[in-house]
Amino acid sequence: MRVLLIEDDALIGAGLVAALKAAGLAVDWVRDGLTAQEALHDTAYTIALLDLGLPGMDGMAVLKSARRQGVETPVLVITAWDAVESRVAGLDLGADDYLVKPFEVPELLARMRALMRRSAGKATSRLSTREAVLDTGTHEFSHGGRTELLPAREYALMRALMERPGHILSRAQIEERLYGWGEEVESNAVEVLIHSVRRKFGKGVILNIRGAGWMVKK
Numbered sequence: 178m179r180v181l182l183i184e185d186d187a188l189i190g191a192g193l194v195a196a197l198k199a200a201g202l203a204v205d206w207v208r209d210g211l212t213a214q215e216a217l218h219d220t221a222y223t224i225a226l227l228d229l230g231l232p233g234m235d236g237m238a239v240l241k242s243a244r245r246q247g248v249e250t251p252v253l254v255i256t257a258w259d260a261v262e263s264r265v266a267g268l269d270l271g272a273d274d275y276l277v278k279p280f281e282v283p284e285l286l287a288r289m290r291a292l293m294r295r296s297a298g299k300a301t302s303r304l305s306t307r308e309a310v311l312d313t314g315t316h317e318f319s320h321g322g323r324t325e326l327l328p329a330r331e332y333a334l335m336r337a338l339m340e341r342p343g344h345i346l347s348r349a350q351i352e353e354r355l356y357g358w359g360e361e362v363e364s365n366a367v368e369v370l371i372h373s374v375r376r377k378f379g380k381g382v383i384l385n386i387r388g389a390g391w392m393v394k395k
Contacts, residue, residue, distance in 0.1 A: 178223040178336060179203045179354055181215040184255070187230050189278075193226070194307040196282045201316065201329035201336070203357045210234025217243045219288075221252070222250045226274070228250065229256040231289055237270060244271035245298065251292045255280070290314060304339040306395055312337045327374075330355060334370045338344070338383065340395075341395040345386050 180197055184190040185208045196377055197204045205220070207213045217225060217239070229236030240252060248337075249339075251273045256263070259277045272294050276285060276301050290302055290313055298328040302314040309320040316332045317324055327335060337346060337354040371383050371391060384392050 178333065178359070179205065179220075180289075181213070181216055181220070181222045181225040181250070181369045183208075183210075183216075183225060183231065183236070185209060186228070193282075193285075196246050196285075199329060200286055201327075201332040202357050203333065203360075204355075205358045208232075210236065213239050217248050217250060218246055218345045222268045223328065224251045224253060224292055226289075227252050227254050227256075229254060229258050229267070237266065240270045240272060251296050253285075253292060253300050256278075257284070259372045277279065286380060295376075304336070306339065306342045306393060309339065310395055311335050318378070323378060325377050331368055331374055334367075338391065342393050345390045345391075345392045347390040350390070 180196070180202050182190060182193055182204055184193065184206065190206055190208065194204050205216060207216055207306075209235045213231065213373060222314070225388050227236050227240060231239065232337045236254065236256065240254075243250070243252070243269070250269065254272045254275045255278060256275075257278045273295070274288055274293060286298045293313075294302065302312055304311045304313060307319065311318050313336065316327050316329050318335055333355045334351065337351055348367050352362055356362050369387075374384055382393070384394065386392060
């Protein structure tokens with residue numbers, strides 16, 4: 178899943194990028210409002226984390242512009258502005274949740290999961306098919322009677338596939354979900370991840386559709 182982080186503070190931003198990547202998320206980080214506005218309009222993100230005190234164009238203006246342009250990306254506001262009026266204004270402009278700094282990363286990740294469940298119309302943290310279950314809270318994957326805690330990249334791969342069972346994802350679509358801007362991607366990176374998951378759960382866990390991509394059964 179691909180996240181847009183909109184944060185102008187270099188120290189906070191770098192820490193969040195590291196934490197989000199460790200959780201198996203692809204992250205694009207922008208530091209000003211105008212770039213954020215363009216990114217939200219041009220790229221389909223799973224979720225956006227939006228600071229309000231941005232240079233060039235503040236976060237409220239970014240949010241207002243995005244919603245007026247029809248951008249439906251779930252937005253979690255992360256800010257030091259803790260006044261009730263600011264929270265109300267942000268929510269009324271189209272924010273989906275509001276988290277005041279400083280906060281703990283586990284709470285941020287939990288709120289992100291809740292927003293994603295809500296946007297997908299799901300009540301639980303489990304993505305399931307007839308043969309497999311992925312817990313997005315614990316990163317545990319079960320298939321064929323076996324359960325494993327997946328490393329970050331393998332989790333990101335299985336989440337991308339499990340969110341659309343029965344649909345083929347191309348190499349480009351998978352790479353877009355797994356890697357952020359500027360990350361170097363080896364030509365066989367997707368195959369290496371798939372091989373690693375298959376080694377744990379068997380070849381049938383991920384199906385290869387020759388010339389098209391990969392999928393999991395419904």
